[in-house]
Amino acid sequence: MVSSIPKDSHSVSELKEFYRQMVLIRKFEEAAAKAYSVGKIGGFLHLYIGQEAVGVGSIAALTPHDYIVSTYRDHGHALARGLHPNPLMAELFGKATGISKGNGGSMHFFDKNAHFMGGHISLAAGIAFASKYKKEDSVTICFFGEGAANIGSFHEGLNLAAIWKLPVVFICENNHYAMGTPEYRALAVKDVSIRAHAYDMARDHIEGDEVRKVRDHVKVAVERARRGEGPTLIEVSTYRFRGHSMSDPAKYRTKEELEAYKKKDPLMRARHELELGGIKPNELDKLETDIQTQIDEAYQFAETSPEPPLSQLHKYVYAEDK
Amino acid sequence: MAILTYREALNRAMIEEMKQDPLIYLMGEEVGHYQGAYKVSQGMLDLFGEGRVIDTPISENGFAGIGVGSAMVGLRPIIEFMTWNFSLVAIDQIINSAAKMNYMSGGQFPMPIVFRGAGGAGGRLAAQHSQAFESWYAHCPGLKVVCPATPKDAYGLLKSSIRDNNPTIFIESEVLYGMKGEVPEGEFTIPLGLGEIKRKGTDITLVTWSRALSFAEEAALILEKEGISVEIVDLRSLRPLDENLIYESVKKTNRAVVVEEGWPVAGFGAQISHLIQKNVFSYLDHPVERVTQMDVPMSYAANLEKMSLPSANRVADTIREMLR
Numbered sequence: 250m251v252s253s254i255p256k257d258s259h260s261v262s263e264l265k266e267f268y269r270q271m272v273l274i275r276k277f278e279e280a281a282a283k284a285y286s287v288g289k290i291g292g293f294l295h296l297y298i299g300q301e302a303v304g305v306g307s308i309a310a311l312t313p314h315d316y317i318v319s320t321y322r323d324h325g326h327a328l329a330r331g332l333h334p335n336p337l338m339a340e341l342f343g344k345a346t347g348i349s350k351g352n353g354g355s356m357h358f359f360d361k362n363a364h365f366m367g368g369h370i371s372l373a374a375g376i377a378f379a380s381k382y383k384k385e386d387s388v389t390i391c392f393f394g395e396g397a398a399n400i401g402s403f404h405e406g407l408n409l410a411a412i413w414k415l416p417v418v419f420i421c422e423n424n425h426y427a428m429g430t431p432e433y434r435a436l437a438v439k440d441v442s443i444r445a446h447a448y449d450m451a452r453d454h455i456e457g458d459e460v461r462k463v464r465d466h467v468k469v470a471v472e473r474a475r476r477g478e479g480p481t482l483i484e485v486s487t488y489r490f491r492g493h494s495m496s497d498p499a500k501y502r503t504k505e506e507l508e509a510y511k512k513k514d515p516l517m518r519a520r521h522e523l524e525l526g527g528i529k530p531n532e533l534d535k536l537e538t539d540i541q542t543q544i545d546e547a548y549q550f551a552e553t554s555p556e557p558p559l560s561q562l563h564k565y566v567y568a569e570d571k
Numbered sequence: 572m573a574i575l576t577y578r579e580a581l582n583r584a585m586i587e588e589m590k591q592d593p594l595i596y597l598m599g600e601e602v603g604h605y606q607g608a609y610k611v612s613q614g615m616l617d618l619f620g621e622g623r624v625i626d627t628p629i630s631e632n633g634f635a636g637i638g639v640g641s642a643m644v645g646l647r648p649i650i651e652f653m654t655w656n657f658s659l660v661a662i663d664q665i666i667n668s669a670a671k672m673n674y675m676s677g678g679q680f681p682m683p684i685v686f687r688g689a690g691g692a693g694g695r696l697a698a699q700h701s702q703a704f705e706s707w708y709a710h711c712p713g714l715k716v717v718c719p720a721t722p723k724d725a726y727g728l729l730k731s732s733i734r735d736n737n738p739t740i741f742i743e744s745e746v747l748y749g750m751k752g753e754v755p756e757g758e759f760t761i762p763l764g765l766g767e768i769k770r771k772g773t774d775i776t777l778v779t780w781s782r783a784l785s786f787a788e789e790a791a792l793i794l795e796k797e798g799i800s801v802e803i804v805d806l807r808s809l810r811p812l813d814e815n816l817i818y819e820s821v822k823k824t825n826r827a828v829v830v831e832e833g834w835p836v837a838g839f840g841a842q843i844s845h846l847i848q849k850n851v852f853s854y855l856d857h858p859v860e861r862v863t864q865m866d867v868p869m870s871y872a873a874n875l876e877k878m879s880l881p882s883a884n885r886v887a888d889t890i891r892e893m894l895r
């Protein structure tokens with residue numbers, strides 16, 4: 250493992266914070282998987298385990314005024330944005346205390362105050378359009394998979410963003426599979442970011458296992474967008490350790506492949522770098538147990554929260570239904 | 572008689588048809604190597620190879636259009652949508668191309684294509700993944716719309732849809748895939764446009780299709796104990812529609828309720844209700860009622876989902892009210 254040792258106390262504490270966020274995501278998702286397997290969570294549950302450095306690194310490049318648009322694999326992005334695990338877990342349980350009052354579920358996290366919304370590529374371009382229209386300097390980043398990069402709205406959204414120089418950063422988290430379809434059977438290019446050329450758009454490509462590197466690269470794109478120089482398409486190469494969703498046994502990939510990627514686990518890497526930077530293992534163990542406690546509390550909170558009242562059924566269909 | 576699941580019945584129908592006609596191919600996301608997102612195409616890649624069981628990227632608009640184009644020049648595509656929810660990004664190809672091709676070309680280009688996949692609501696899949704779309708497609712002339720409720724019907728109707736020279740919207744029920752039922756051995760087809768009385772009764776007619784049949788059947792059992800005799804008409808296809816079957820039943824029972832999974836406004840039940848009042852008005856002892864999914868998007872919360880969906884209890888309550 251090639252490691253970048255954090256050089257000064259600032260970079261150590263920065264990395265430690267990123268590590269904390271990544272552990273929070275990992276443990277949140279492990280708890281969610283457990284809740285799913287005992288039937289407390291229903292529907293689809295897509296886990297982010299393995300990809301944590303992408304969300305944490307990217308979102309660290311933003312200010313609170315910037316916007317985040319995330320699709321269904323959204324738990325990690327929401328936690329990296331700083332949303333509290335309690336209402337997120339409660340949403341997965343379908344409870345009234347959930348971030349979307351139980352109406353959304355796993356695939357639909359929204360938090361207006363945190364500028365966090367579920368959606369897709371053209372919506373992100375639309376949010377960026379509004380920032381430009383209102384002459385605000387917010388930047389929007391949009392997460393999606395390499396599978397989603399094959400759908401028509403990707404091309405239309407990118408073209409519009411490029412011709413109007415919208416302040417948006419498109420982050421393709423390439424985990425190499427769209428459900429069971431490996432990238433080489435779905436993409437005519439080897440690197441999604443190459444498609445930026447078709448729209449005369451800036452592009453970048455990074456490995457997604459080193460959280461600070463992700464942050465640094467995304468930051469360049471965010472600043473470019475903020476200066477009014479238009480969008481960037483970034484491909485971040487990463488891997489999901491679980492199946493596409495909880496119901497997918499992931500038989501389409503080999504054990505060896507999974508093991509090879511697990512050796513590049515972004516959490517393991519960050520921990521190793523922190524130790525090289527002088528943080529004692531027991532301090533990191535303590536950080537992990539503290540987070541486990543926080544997640545246990547979130548689980549408890551979700552479990553003991555009430556279901557939404559039946560009177561909610563007809564609410565929120567229209568803006569007037571308060 | 573073989574006992575097959577709904578999923579196996581569909582699989583058998585596709586395999587038999589593809590063996591008989593080399594122009595038929597199956598295309599969609601995860602239909603091949605993954606053996607089908609819902610395993611409906613299990614084993615078909617091995618039988619027919621990558622040339623005829625074709626995995627696509629997530630590009631519904633593109634591959635629906637490829638299906639239409641290839642059907643114009645003689646192929647007979649079966650296009651699988653992983654679920655009908657994702658057909659919305661392809662709806663332009665379905666409605667503006669497939670449905671109108673024969674008409675626009677003055678009969679030069681018939682459209683022997685089947686669009687099929689999982690539909691309906693439930694399983695806590697929330698607002699974007701829990702919707703019944705048959706009314707949307709039934710709205711459009713030029714399409715045939717088929718919604719089987721049992722393994723036997725799934726088998727016989729899919730074979731007819733594949734052989735039909737018109738674009739067929741074949742909506743399978745996601746929650747019925749594992750349902751078991753008797754399917755006669757040997758080949759048979761069920762003509763499109765032929766409904767079936769799934770239960771005989773004298774007091775009231777339930778008109779239904781697809782998964783809603785199970786709500787109707789359950790309600791009939793509940794009401795039987797109260798001395799109410801329910802007749803159930805399973806339409807099986809909405810276009811073409813077995814109108815006479817509905818009328819004959821209503822003439823006998825003098826009351827009708829439409830039970831469907833979709834939303835009420837401009838839903839297919841409204842059309843049936845209109846047809847009944849127009850054609851057998853004098854036989855009616857009560858306005859036609861409807862039991863549908865509530866007029867709201869589907870919530871993720873378990874209790875709200877349950878309340879939103881039509882149910883046997885809601886059907887039974889409606890009937891009791893009508894007979895009071």
Ligand SMILES: Cc1ncc(C[n+]2csc(CCOP(=O)(O)OP(=O)(O)O)c2C)c(N)n1
Nearest residue numbers: 322394395396397424426427428629657660
């Ligand atoms: C239009 C459309 N087609 C199909 C699906 C079903 N679906 C949901 S996620 C997914 C795979 C997406 O893969 P990717 O974009 O690479 O993201 P990842 O799951 O790898 O994070 C599929 C096929 C969908 N949601 N929408």
